[in-house]
Amino acid sequence: MQPGDIETELGLPIPGRILEEAEWARTAVKRLPEPGPLDWAAIFGRQAPLVLDLGCGNGRFTLGSALARPELNHFAIDVLPVVIRYATRRANQRGLHNVRFAVKDAQTFLRSYVGDAAAAEMHLYHPQPFHDPREAHRRVVTPAFVGDVHRGLAPGGLFVVQTDNPDYWHYMTKILPYFFVFEEHEGVWPDAPAGRSRREIVARQRGLHIFRGVGTRRDDLDHAEALELAASLPEPRFRTRGPWIELDRWEERNR
Template sequence: MRKQEPTDTSGDNDYGVPIPGNVLPETSWAKTAIKRLPPEGPLDFAAIFGRIAPVVLDLGCGNGRFTITSALKRPEIDHIATDILPMVIRYATRRANQRGLFNTRWVVSGAYELLDLYIAPQSVQEIHLYHPQPYHDTKESYKRLITPEFMTMVYRSLRPDGLLVIQTDNKPYWQYVQKVLPGIFDWKEQKSAWPDAPQGRTRREIYARNHGLPIYRGYGSPLAGFDAPALEKWASSQPLPRFATSGR
């Protein structure tokens, strides 16, 4: 029987930038879909992945570029990627399966619901949030993900030495992040492209760069000393994201 060679995936790209990795022989494919979340309660990462390892969450993962890239470069780390759109999760799952990325799982879920119902306190090493929907119509501002309440859920989910990454190409959204996040995170702005992905970590980032849009990036770790009552007090003192998003 002729040996099956990896398939060239040069045609699998975002605006001309290839999705990393090759399609492996089918015998090496993974099964990475979480087709149905269990009853409410903390996910058992060790049972899901069959090992104990740091866990990265990619919230609103889109077509999966960041998670696929990170999983290929960091096989020692497990990744859970979510999006509310079943179609994009199907495409991302297929790509991960064909690349043999056993250290990834893909699930249709909202970011808020995942953190609220399924993530145990201080159980996640990294949370990545790339280009959350800004909802330009101010009547829909209540749908914006980044709120003080949501940030307390992110804080609660991360390990004390964990990492939060946020990126957007919407200036008013970024200004809101810069105003609110330093209250509970040691927050830093990433002035230039991410060194690991100079062409872009996500499809949206590549699109924005191609169209000359500014991109705003930041990262931080939880500040010490915030228990549940302190987080609730902080959240109640912060403004909601009711800004207009017309400016960039």
Template sequence: MTESFTVDHGPLNRTYKLRRGRITPGQRSALGTLADRFALPAGDAPLDLAELFGQNAPVVLEIGFGMGDATLAMAEADPSTCLIAADVHIPGVGALLRGLHRRTLENVRVLNGDGAELLKRRIPSASLAGVRLYFPDPWPKARHHKRRLVDAAFAALVADRLAPGGRLHCATDWEPYARQMVAVLSAEPGLELEFGGPVERPEWRPVTKYETRGRARGHVVADIFARRKPGSVSGR
């Protein structure tokens, strides 16, 4: 595995559980051979997004992509948008790399690491067209609620990194977490909550494994949208 697929910084407050998973030979091969093509450059320096993708196109950050199926579908459906996809699950990273290679997609760059830390440390202010957070760990036990990703600090960070009019799109099948997301995003002065609740799945968001599993358990899926206010000041 190359250096490009190591985590440079541990999270300040880990908001995910590392999942065990067997790495297939194909995934392992992809990790070793496709880093130069698809990995984010290693290091701590802020990313030059236009240079990273070789074009001045809108860039969206996806935090947590699982095995990458939805990421591939969205990237293929909208090649004019560039996507940074971050996840800590090594088999999923390998699967996404294989999928990008097989579909000859060039509008995605991959990080094996914490997407929230990437957002904090390497994404410039007012640079993203969007942030996607689909089915993050809900940490259902009360003593673990502080480990949920969507809190006031995360909302302020997203508001700063989004370009004016840029959009945060969250989805969850855990109703208490959906209510928390709505409350937190509504309280952030740099964001304008557009919608938060059960709604017919937006056609551009593919069905994920976690969504299917949640619906099978009788959970109601909520999509939450918040947009950076045009007049808000960045630089937090």
């Protein structure tokens, strides 16, 4: 790819253009420090509202958001090193100094590295539903995880979620309103009508319905109450079914 080029993926452009190498950024956090709340001002070299992308894949949402909102800092994680390499390269080539990427699972990252009221927004797009009941314990969206999202958001902060799995969505819509003023989002996202994530694009091309929602942090719920609430709510032990199982297998083969 040459400076000025626009990359495409699945027939759709990836946000931003490739810049001259002298304008590239350095967005990789190659090693996280010992557990403890991260110093965001030190990481980004400035104070700015923080957006967290929890399971960013190859970075499509973070790239688009960082380009459209340069006044915000964006920190994105994924458990898969290979997709973080793609995301980092793309952000570097677009000169996105307001972006950082790291390899880490979302549960550990929130629990161990995100301080209280640290983020203005958190985004979670298409968490793996783990169809095998023996792997249900690996599902990201649990009451404890949602409690950590609530703790890590600033007052009035937003939690944006999306999935193509109706069983997972049913569980989310039962759990999230305890911690957030939650509203389902009908239709596409205005900022990314073709899709905010690679998974969304693939799912839509295969005719699957996309479930979207935005939660605004319930500021009347303090941390102790959130912990007690999380301990009382059911874990995500639902059984998944339907044609998206084949899509998950396709995604695994074509990352």
